[in-house]
Amino acid sequence: MKGQLTTPITYYGGKQKMLKHILPLIPQHSLYCEPFLGGGAVFWAKKPSPVEVINDLDGRITNFYKVCQSDFGALRTLILATPHSRQMHREAERALKYPDLYSDLKRAWAFYVQTQQGFGGQLFGGWGYERKTNKSSLKIYNKRSRFIKQFQQRLNLVQIECNDALQVIKSRDTEQSFFYVDPPYFNSDCAHYSGYTIDDYKALLDVLAGLKGKFLLSSYPSDILMEYAKNNGWYMKRFESRVAVTHLTVKMKTEVLVANYPI
Known part of the structure; x- marks a missing residue:
């Protein structure tokens, strides 16, 4: 199966706009690991590798991908039946805030709706809409229409972890491993990025410094x-x-890509 799928979710901090810079820098490898998956823009766009591991400590993310893998048809049915609606956005928020009351399928649907219909792809943010154009509704409709079987097929042979990122990196490190690393930005209080400290970041950099394999870090x-x-x-x-x-x-920001191999 060829790569170049577009991530099924719009996630705050996603790397869709950086793909043209990131993909050409990926070296040859046997094992691909993304320890901070988020929306997984790079994973979905790259060609499949012999061994692939995706991880996120946020169980809402990993639950979404596990349901994509195991119950795609039911999830797609729910998504296709969901209009651009403030009520649906609120219902999705309740399902994520009270997960014990909802099934894995319903929580996967809720995660999709929150990321697609929330402003900026943020969870628990405002409901996104426009007054002068119909751009928001059209974008949601197009994204919903592109929620296709290939997403399940792409995940069939992928290992899905919900674990500490450093443990996942250490457990998959070989000379043929490649890690695309896109951690939360430390000391950020922005939505689901809160709680990642400079000490967490230093611990990550220490692990990266000792790798046998290769890494590409977005920061x-x-x-x-x-x-x-x-x-x-x-x-x-x-x-x-x-x-x-x-x-x-709108403001400008500087992003860096850092690697332990020539880029």
Whole structure:
């Protein structure tokens, strides 16, 4: 099966816009591991590898992909029957806030609806809509229409973990392993990114510094990252991109790709 699928969800912090930079930098490998999956834009767009591991400590994410893998038909039926609706967005929020009251299937549906209909792909955020155009409804309709069987097929041979990212990295590290690493940005209070500290980030960089395999890290420039890159001889590329902050304002941000092999 060929790669180049588009991630089935729109997730805050996703790397869809960076794919043109990331995909050409992926080296040859036998095992592919994404320890901070999120929306998985890179995983879905790349060609399948002999061994693949996707992981996220957020059980809402891994539940969505597990249901995609095991009960795709039922999930697709629910998604296709869901309109662009504030009521559906609220119902999805309840299912995620009170998971014990809902089935895995219903929670997977809820995660999809929250990421698709929430502003900026954020969970528990405002319901996204527009007044001057029908762009939001059209985008949701198109995304819903593209929720196709190939997503299940792509996941058939994939290992899905819900574990500490560092443990997953250590357990899959070989000379033929490649890790695409897109951690939460430390000290961010933004929605589902809250709680990731600079100590967590340092622990990740320590693990990356000791790898047998190769890694490509997506991050923002910081003093701690510059220090590790210099001390370990890592390679770095910088990219400027536009970010929508609100409905009306846009700002520029700098992202970096860092690797332990030439890029």
